[in-house]
Amino acid sequence: MKTLNIKEELARTSVELFARQGYAKTSVQQIVDAAGVTKGALYHYFNSKDDLLFDIYDRILTLQHRNLTEIIGRNLPAVETMRLACEDVIMTSIDCIREGAVFFRSQHMLSEDRQEEVKRRRREYNDAFTAVLVRGQSDGVFRTDIPIQVLAANFFSDPHYLSYWYSPGGTISREQAAAQLTALYLAGLQAS
Amino acid sequence: MKTLNIKEELARTSVELFARQGYAKTSVQQIVDAAGVTKGALYHYFNSKDDLLFDIYDRILTLQHRNLTEIIGRNLPAVETMRLACEDVIMTSIDCIREGAVFFRSQHMLSEDRQEEVKRRRREYNDAFTAVLVRGQSDGVFRTDIPIQVLAANFFSDPHYLSYWYSPGGTISREQAAAQLTALYLAGLQAS
Amino acid sequence: MKTLNIKEELARTSVELFARQGYAKTSVQQIVDAAGVTKGALYHYFNSKDDLLFDIYDRILTLQHRNLTEIIGRNLPAVETMRLACEDVIMTSIDCIREGAVFFRSQHMLSEDRQEEVKRRRREYNDAFTAVLVRGQSDGVFRTDIPIQVLAANFFSDPHYLSYWYSPGGTISREQAAAQLTALYLAGLQAS
Amino acid sequence: MKTLNIKEELARTSVELFARQGYAKTSVQQIVDAAGVTKGALYHYFNSKDDLLFDIYDRILTLQHRNLTEIIGRNLPAVETMRLACEDVIMTSIDCIREGAVFFRSQHMLSEDRQEEVKRRRREYNDAFTAVLVRGQSDGVFRTDIPIQVLAANFFSDPHYLSYWYSPGGTISREQAAAQLTALYLAGLQAS
DNA sequence: CATGAATGAGTATTCATTCAT
DNA sequence: GATGAATGAATACTCATTCAT
The missing domain is CATH 1.10.10.60 (Homeodomain-like)
Structure with missing residues (x-):
């Protein structure tokens, strides 16, 4: 206790x-x-100050990987999967906004080994997310005129940037921020 | 010499x-x-290691402020101003991608005074950018259903995130990246 | 138990x-x-890590003091006493070779008090050993042209050095090592 | 300066x-x-506290290796070579008696790499010394009834032990100590 | 202009020992 | 008797900065 x-x-x-x-x-x-x-x-x-830092990365990576896996596992249409995934990332990023502020700034302070592990796990997450984009393109609902890595980066930048501007407890609730940023993203993403 | x-x-x-x-x-x-x-x-x-760091901030802030001021000064329609501003930020961010990697990660390593100066100058830039958004809304070309700070953040996140994924010399040229990210942004931004 | x-x-x-x-x-x-x-x-x-160390010193000092006292107590001729004493020290040093390795290297890690106690008990041992040398000189069987402390040091160096080169279980048995080192010592010691 | x-x-x-x-x-x-x-x-x-320690080892190993090499290089008879080598080791050990006190007690405090280097260089020295013993045995002047490693150890123990008993500035000069210990050693070493 | 020896305040980490349970 | 969480004092080492030359 x-x-x-x-x-x-x-x-x-x-x-x-x-x-x-x-x-x-x-x-x-x-x-x-x-x-x-x-x-x-x-x-x-x-064991070390580094452990304290890595714990933060581990917590976020584990949480987001688990959530994305669960959402994809529901086998919904690509647009719906994407909406849920994006809203979830935004909301969990807001819930862990202090962790997020550390996450994107301090990766190079980790030991070499752990930097590699973080890279690997982020790549896994990115691959799963990208697979949904590809599915949406095959289904004809997502645009195909822009390279997939640009489409992915265009979304990942949002949770990344949250800790630089969003204030929990301000006028915009976590649900609103999630819905709004997701709407903006999906508007750009849809096939013309 | x-x-x-x-x-x-x-x-x-x-x-x-x-x-x-x-x-x-x-x-x-x-x-x-x-x-x-x-x-x-x-x-x-x-004079100090801190000076070496601040020089990087100063260089980028000066460059982007000058470019934005020049673009706004042309008095083009809001959509056109926004397109030029966005493409310019993406391209200069790519040109200074190493500076960018430092810019977003190391702000808290600056002396207190200089952190304040950087904040102030970024706020100035943000205000000028936001003014263009407001003008577009008045003109009826930008959507009004999403708070302006969310609309701004949705764009600023992109140059911010560039150093995490974009490789100069890869398959996507700086002009392409700028055009594509701007297109995605403007698609989300337009009034319905 | x-x-x-x-x-x-x-x-x-x-x-x-x-x-x-x-x-x-x-x-x-x-x-x-x-x-x-x-x-x-x-x-x-x-009570302390120091106790663990001191136990090692106590064990060896007690053992060697008891053995030397017993050998001297037999009242044999000086040469015979010396031979038995030397062989015994070599053999017990081999039996306790790990203790010996610690003994000669770690004395300054003991508390001040115990360093003093170890010094005192080693001096006692040295004095008893030296007394045999003196008796042999009086009897005319040990050389007198070399200071007695050099004669003593010339022997004590051998058990001291054992842990640096001798391998129990190697080709030289403990009895052989004892006999050989003692023979070399006595050869140097005898009156011309 | x-x-x-x-x-x-x-x-x-x-x-x-x-x-x-x-x-x-x-x-x-x-x-x-x-x-x-x-x-x-x-x-x-x-670079480190370890460097300070290793310097001591390096100094002694270099000095004694150089001296032994020089003495062997004179191509004198084995007995004479041995006498000079032994006296030299005793005298340089007295000259560096504080270094010697450290040398034999603190080897395990060195980094693993350096422990290996010290072992290697001591083995080289030992091999060169042993070669003189072998030559003396071939020449019929050194005894052959005792294993060569015991003959070597019987000598090396003396400089090793010096720091435990010898006081520079006491009644025994460095030359006397060298001559006496060497005499005792050679007396034991000679063929019967 | 430029050097690099020297400073000194700061850092993460270790570890024998204690003590409430 | 035995546990292991917690202590706190000590340790080796780093590094931005200065300054006599």
Whole structure:
């Protein structure tokens, strides 16, 4: 009980600090001070500062991969699959907006091995997403005059950019942001 | 002559290294070694490592602000202004793709003062861009059912994301990328 | 029964690790892992890591002191006493070769107090050994042209050095090594 | 000039401290405090604490290898070669007695790579020394009834043990110690 | 202009030991 | 008796920056 709290508290605190001031400018000392524990406790639960960072990547990658897999598994029409997938990514990105701020800025601070792992898992996600685009093209509902990687990049850029402009608790709810960004994307995507 | 070369070489080398391995993981020693000069030389031309980083921000902000101002100054219809502005941002972002990789990842490594300056200048750029969107809405050519900040974010995310997926020298030319991403954006943007 | 086994197992394991990788490079965690117990168990039987080390010194010093006292107590001629004493030291050093490896390398890792105790007990041993040399000189069987401390050092160096070159289970048995090194020593020692 | 002094001072100071209190118990901070410089200065001249230690090994191994090679190169009779070699080792070991105290106690504190290098170079030295023993046996001047490795170990133990008992500036000069230990060794070595 | 030796404040990490359970 | 989570003090090492030459 206490144990879980400490580990979770350290995870929460480190995301917060990494998002606010960057991984490099956040010292282990700051993290443990903010979490109200000692360095020894941190190193009891995490092997290194790098582990703290990787946990963030792992959490997001696992979550988004699981959701996309589930959505694709429903075997809906391509347009509907795409709508659900896009809205889900936007909403989970908003739910994890601090993690997202770290995710896109700090990849090069991971160890080489873990950078590779993150690349691999993002590629997997990208491949699954792209497969839906291809299906929609075959079905004649998505445009074919623009390279598929451009179509994919045009969407991925949105969740990526969220942490730079979206404020949770502002005038735009997560559902609205998801619906609006998805609508804009699908408008561009549809076959003429 | 020699002087200019050394300063330029240091700028070029530092962008390269910052883009590849991140600002924090790049030491001043690595930069001077790669540039073939000594620390003394670097500190002759730059006051600090932070200056090397800020130069990158300054270069991009200056370039894009100047281009946007020029395009808006032509007083073309909103759709045409937007098309030119978007294509220009994409193309200059591709031309400065290494700078871009640094730009979006390393802002929190700048000194507080300079973070503020960068924020201010980006806001200025954003405001000018948004003004074009507003004009298009008044003219009845841009949709009004989605908050303007979402419409803006939907575009800014694209140049932002370029350094994560676009390879100069690949199968897609800078002009093609610019035309395609702009087309996708404008398709979403148009009034129904 | 179980208790004795755990304590003995910890002693055995720690000698092994100290000999192989040095006292300083061996962590308490490594010891308990290798012994298959937990830290709590170790600290139940030993007050500190230092105790684990001192036990090794105590064991060897006690053993060699007891053996030398017994041999001298037989009141044999000096040459015979010396031969038995030397052979015994060599053989017990081979029997405790891992302890020996630690003994000569890790004395300064002991607490100050215990370093003093080890020095004192080694001096006692040295004095008893030297007394035999003096008796042999008085009897006219040992040479007198070389300072007695050089004569003593010339022997003590041998058991000291054993752990650096001797392999138990190799082609030279413990009895052979003892006989040969003793023969070489006595050859140098005899009065001309 | 100043530069050499600082590097030499650091080398001198570190040998002194390593000999007195052991490598593991000597902190880099202690070394720089004793040498009157800062950590930065130390790390300007040495890449790591390990380098400071290895320098000691390198110095001794280089010195003794060079001397032995020179002595063997004179092509003197085996007995004479052996006498000169033994006396030289004893004397240089006395000259570098603090280095010697470190040499035999701290090998396992070196990095794995360097432990291997030290082992290799000591083996080379041992092989050259053993070759002289073999030559003496062929010439009929050295005994053949004891394995050659025991004959070698019987000598190597002496310089090894020096730092445990010999006091420079005491009643026994370096030349005397060298002559006496060599005499004792040769007495044991000669063919009967 | 340019050097590179030297600084010193900062960093992540280790580890013997304790103690509530 | 035994656990292992937590401590806290110590450690080696890094690096942007300065300055005498």
